[in-house]
Amino acid sequence: MVPSSPTPYRPRADDITLGELIDLYRAEVTKARGPEVVGRKYNHLFAGLLEVLGAETWVRAITWKQVADLRDLLLRLPPNPKKKFSPKITLTEAADRADEHDRLEEDEENFMERVAPATVSSYLSRLSAMMKWAMDKG
DSSP: OOOOOOOOOOOOTTOOBHHHHHHHHHHHHHHHHOHHHHHHHHHHHHHHHHHHHOTTSBGGGOOHHHHHHHHHHHHHOOSSHHHHTOTTOOHHHHHHHHHHHHHHOSOGGGSOOOOOHHHHHHHHHHHHHHHHHHHHTO
16 A cells, blocks of 8 residues: 655745745844854754755745754764865765765774764754744744
């Protein structure tokens, strides 16, 4: 027996996309905290969201599974992946490169360092704050 596919999301008139939400939230946080804070604390989160979910994803259609996929991607990243590999590399490519490095490495002591779980947790807390902000704004 084949499981039924989920019903496609039908946006409401007041729905916004993830790209729109990120732009609105970035502007709000930049006003409150300055561009340096946004760059340092939010850029990985925003890049990961856009890469994993896409800018055109309806915010109300985001699932727990998609957030878990984002979390898993962030946990696979080395710190500062764009400095380590290339400014043009995607987060998925950076995580794949780090995984490949570890597969080829014979000595566990030479495995590539990864983003700390506490850092990933802080990104997810910021995601939660952004979603709560969106709900508060309607």
